[in-house]
Amino acid sequence: MEEPLLQQLATFYQKPFANPKVFGTGLINHTWKLSAGQDLLIIQKINTHVFEHPGWIDENLNMLANYFSKHFPGYLFTAPLQGKYGNSLYEINKSYYRCFAFVNNSHTLDVLQTTNQAFEAAAQFGKFTALLNNFDANKLHITLPDFHNLALRYQQFENALNKGNQARKAGAKEEILFLISQKNIVERWQNFIEHKEAGKRVAHHDTKISNVLFDETEKGICVIDLDTVMPGFFISDVGDMLRTYICPVSEEEKDLDKIFVRNEFIQAIQDGYFTEMKQCLSQFEQDHFLFSGEFLMYMQALRFLTDYLNNDIYYGKKYETHNLLRAQNQVQLLKEFQVNL
Missing domain, CATH: 3.90.1200.10 (Aminoglycoside phosphotransferase (APH), C-terminal lobe)
Structure with missing residues (x-):
């Protein structure tokens, strides 16, 4: 991720983003893991060739986040973080980005073994x-x-x-x-x-x-x-x-x-x-x-x-x-x- 984009995202999400590194093995979206002070975060660029309406994804996730928050507040739902204008999707040059909190002490598996x-x-x-x-x-x-x-x-x-x-x-x-x-x-x-x-x-x-x-x-x-x-x-x-x-x-x-x-x-x-x-x-x-x-x-x-x-x-x-x-x-x-x- 280039520095100008990193700073634009940092401004939008009002966090001191630093040290972005490509993360994960997903084939659809581009994903980076980065730091923001003591926190670890995930930034994703949505693949608009696959998902033609990124705003629909964002609306879906926020609807579900609100439902979980109201009815099952103890459930860990990985909702996108809100930016400074109250929305969670950042658009620049027809590219769409969102930010998630990294779940500490967690990992994913690429191959199921047991x-x-x-x-x-x-x-x-x-x-x-x-x-x-x-x-x-x-x-x-x-x-x-x-x-x-x-x-x-x-x-x-x-x-x-x-x-x-x-x-x-x-x-x-x-x-x-x-x-x-x-x-x-x-x-x-x-x-x-x-x-x-x-x-x-x-x-x-x-x-x-x-x-x-x-x-x-x-x-x-x-x-x-x-x-x-x-x-x-x-x-x-x-x-x-x-x-x-x-x-x-x-x-x-x-x-x-x-x-x-x-x-x-x-x-x-x-x-x-x-x-x-x-x-x-x-x-x-x-x-x-x-x-x-x-x-x-x-x-x-x-x-x-x-x-x-x-x-x-x-x-x-x-x-x-x-x-x-x-x-x-x-x-x-x-x-x-x-x-x-």
């Missing part, structure tokens, strides 16, 4: 949604429209089959046929979201392990990275945990033989999430706990393969078949997961 970590993370995401059970989720802005709209993702897949790179299509025949054969997942998802006992709630929508703060004893503290918090269904949060926690390797793994399901991690996620959320979920929702994993794994496979057929315009690539391999990875994970159902 069932206890899975339990704690699931409990924290469950607690976040459970505490907001009486908050009207429809008050929140939709910061990423259609983010988990599976019907739209399948339509985009079909469009890519018709209009995408036909040479790539020929080389991905096996994956294409499998995803088409699983279209019933789209129908089951549609039936779920339209069911009278499927509640629309405040959902995080990005429940990877790095979005939970842990203390020094590996106890969960709170959830972070709240830009994707918006109205949704519990299957989005649980599904993303199942997709990213239960396999020992990531979606980048090239060796498909390394992809398998750790059943003890499925149980840890369910136990942790239900510790906080079971009383909020209908029996119909509880019965769809494992479907959450099918939904998210299938959707991510669709998205990777769609991008591959569209010449890698969304996710980008590090090598020619990168998104095809990512799709193969998620297809294999889905197959392994379905064996356990």
Whole structure:
């Protein structure tokens, strides 16, 4: 961060900012950790290519902060700090910044290693949604429209089959046929979201392990990275945990033989999430706990393969078949997961 920008931010937030250093491993926003006297703070520049309305994120976070402050003042909610004009978002040259207090004696994990970590993370995401059970989720802005709209993702897949790179299509025949054969997942998802006992709630929508703060004893503290918090269904949060926690390797793994399901991690996620959320979920929702994993794994496979057929315009690539391999990875994970159902 250049000195002129640092001083402008210091003036806006009325704090003696110093020693900014790039922080974290997030891929979306630019993040710095810096000092302000005896305090440690986080500055983030919002990625407006992904989030076109930064003000909506800011309004969402402030609405939730006010709700927590009134109803659950003991809950640690990482709300943005207010600037000198009473607002928390600072704009300069069409770039948007916000500031957070750094949570002392906390850390994040990039790789989940134990069932206890899975339990704690699931409990924290469950607690976040459970505490907001009486908050009207429809008050929140939709910061990423259609983010988990599976019907739209399948339509985009079909469009890519018709209009995408036909040479790539020929080389991905096996994956294409499998995803088409699983279209019933789209129908089951549609039936779920339209069911009278499927509640629309405040959902995080990005429940990877790095979005939970842990203390020094590996106890969960709170959830972070709240830009994707918006109205949704519990299957989005649980599904993303199942997709990213239960396999020992990531979606980048090239060796498909390394992809398998750790059943003890499925149980840890369910136990942790239900510790906080079971009383909020209908029996119909509880019965769809494992479907959450099918939904998210299938959707991510669709998205990777769609991008591959569209010449890698969304996710980008590090090598020619990168998104095809990512799709193969998620297809294999889905197959392994379905064996356990």
